[in-house]
Amino acid sequence: MPREVPWVEKYRPRRLDEIVGQTKAIEQVKAWIGAWLEGKPPKKKALILAGPPGTGKTTTVYALAREYGFEVIELNASDERTYEKIERYVQAAYTMDILGKRRKLIFLDEADNIEPTGAREIAKLIDRARNPIIMSANHYWEVPREIRSRAQIVEYKRLTQRDIIKALARILHHEGKRVPKELLYDIAKHAGGDLRAAVNDLQTVVTGGVEDAAQVLAYRDTEKSVFQALAQIFATDNAKKARMATLGVDMFPHELLQWIDENLPYVYYKPEDIARAYEALSRADIYLGRAQRTGNYGLWKYATDMMTAGVAVAGVKKKGFVRIYPPKTIKLLTESKAERGLRDSVVKKIMSEMHMAKLEALETLNYLRAIFENSADVAAHFVVYLELTEKEVEFIAGDRERARTIWAKSLNIHKKLKERGELEGHVEAAVEKEPGETGPKEEAVEAPEEISEEELEKAEEEMESVEEPKESGKVDKPKKKGKQATLFDFLGKK
Ligand SMILES: Nc1ncnc2c1ncn2[C@@H]1O[C@H](COP(=O)(O)OP(=O)(O)OP(=O)(O)O)[C@@H](O)[C@H]1O
Known part of the structure; x- marks a missing residue:
């Protein structure tokens, strides 16, 4: 889908008398x-x-x-x-x-x-x-x-709130859009005299839904420069410019990493470019870890280079307006009680299904969000795999329409698995469970017919190496071999 033209360009005054203040x-x-x-x-x-x-x-x-x-x-x-x-x-x-x-x-x-x-x-x-x-x-x-x-x-003077409101109102008029007056005032107030920032905020809240406003604006005061720095990193292919973008950002490198991490999936088109960018981030993460362990904080510089220049040159970026979001893990603090409940239940499922610690599970939830936004098909497999409920799907997708598509696809997968007898009973809890129906059904635990001799032998060898005795009639999912599963294992298996 083509990206929207940034409003700062679309509405850049063409004549001198259109420049305000x-x-x-x-x-x-x-x-x-x-x-x-x-x-x-x-x-x-x-x-x-x-x-x-x-x-x-x-x-x-x-x-x-x-x-x-x-x-x-x-x-x-x-x-x-x-x-x-x-x-x-x-x-x-x-x-x-x-x-x-x-x-x-x-x-x-x-x-x-x-x-x-x-x-x-x-x-x-x-x-x-x-x-x-x-x-x-x-x-x-x-x-x-x-x-x-x-x-x-x-x-050139910092623009007054009045000037900013006037300029924003003009844009809204041209776009045929309306936002509550208080919101307009809020945007103007948070922009600190910078009309570019105000116009970007306006576009973010108008295109992303007015509910976004609180989250975006809550960070404007304290994290103003990080929005600008990220926008610069995501707009350039030049390593030096990307590196310079974070100068003056009042933030520790690991916080910056989190910001870049969460906004990355919206910047690149191709999975291999996204992978390359994540590769750079994981190197940055390694440097940060080493700095922490050894006390050699000189390594922060290398970490910052990887997360700025390394990310900027990772591939071909989407053109146009890129919305920058505060990291969702930070944003969690502003979630409502109901949202926190949903988040906790999703995180618990990730922890138990993927054998992860809480922090890792939280991070994985962020990857899931990117996947739910970018691929309904892959997302649907996760719904079945993690036994998510419809509300949880909505929570991760963050968009009702999108959630409905993913949910419908997951029901299909569920149906197919059931027909092929590959579904363990507990998945049904997340879909529709017959009253009184509990544990796995008999046919659900049978081995699929098309398994080859070779695979059987290999599976047997593996079974022997598992020390824990099993209850009879119970079959573990292959992923539960005690080893932590990652999203990439899952994607590889599909
Ligand atoms: N005084 C103004 N009147 C109308 N629009 C403005 C004004 N200042 C900024 N804008 C809006 O903000 C965008 C960015 O402005 P501009 O590129 O002129 O900023 P700048 O002062 O050159 O900033 P920088 O120092 O970061 O380069 C413009 O495209 C325009 O949409």
Whole structure:
């Protein structure tokens, strides 16, 4: 299914007068570009748009270019070849202009990330520039001094709640959607002046259902940067960018791992890419474990590299808007009493059927959630295997429609198994049990007919190695050989 276009792109203002809350900044930018257009380049040939994320800096550059007929050459300050590229465009732009082509406007993002050597070179280029150079930075004082001294600063303010509400209302109007007024206020309040975050939250709660709102917003205050960091990791194929994304995230690596872990299944298409990404995560987990045991916390760096860069390069990502959710194990704290009851009963079943400790079972529940979302067929096998009830299926699926499909498929599997005599009696407890009916039925314990000689021999050998005597007439499921079963064992068996 194609993903939705991110609303931050869909509703990015195209014109300068659509940008809210930055009147003074826009006036300054217009005056500066006006000087270029009159053929009298301003004394400061570069402009630094400085201010918090999501306040309209990039939007200004593109709207400006559209209105004044420039082609934007966007470069990233952390790209090692930025200098070469700027040089090429600064010169090319001049010649091209004579040929009547569109003028170039060089846009340098993240100017607060320029390395000192690069900064000196870029400063020289500013001196020679024949075309406008606009830069953006979140932290003005971290832009190298040589560049600051050659650039005019334009300050972008954090947007007010009022501005944010106005912008969100406009989007809702276009989408033909409504949300409760209090929710709109809540989103605006939690965004902390960042309209990008607010628009993303709005899209999350509108597309995911308004019930999501409490969970998402509850984390916005404290975990704001982790949402941004994950969005960056899941949007890039560049290892360095992914690694940088988590800088400044106020969180221990194992917490971060949990966030990445739970959001991963929604990012990649192909099972092999998901597997590769999980492989990177499990390596990260190994490093974390080792750091914990040995006290060598230098290993955290490797763990973080694996969970950021390792995950980012794992495969082809889905395009478009990715909803980032708080980890469900953390989210469990906000579950209702009824939900907690269901969760506990599912976890107990996982613990007993798969021989797992509670923590592992909780983690497995999260994998199950991803499976229930992505494959109704596989999910249905789990329903039978774990003897889940309809309510439990609904709880894991988190969506009534989806749960119904999975439940219907599981009834089919159940029926087939029953016909083939492969079903143990207790499974029926989860489906429909005849009143008074208890233990397994006679035919349910017979060995399937099509088993080969070879397999029988092997099975006998294995039976001999099991020490515990068995009650007569009772047959264990093959998975219950005392060894812990994993989801992967299960998937392999299917
Ligand atoms: N002042 C604004 N008016 C209208 N929409 C805005 C404004 N600021 C941000 N937005 C919305 O948020 C999105 C992100 O804004 P933009 O890319 O301009 O942020 P930025 O200031 O460049 O952030 P960063 O510093 O993170 O690059 C835009 O696509 C737009 O939807």
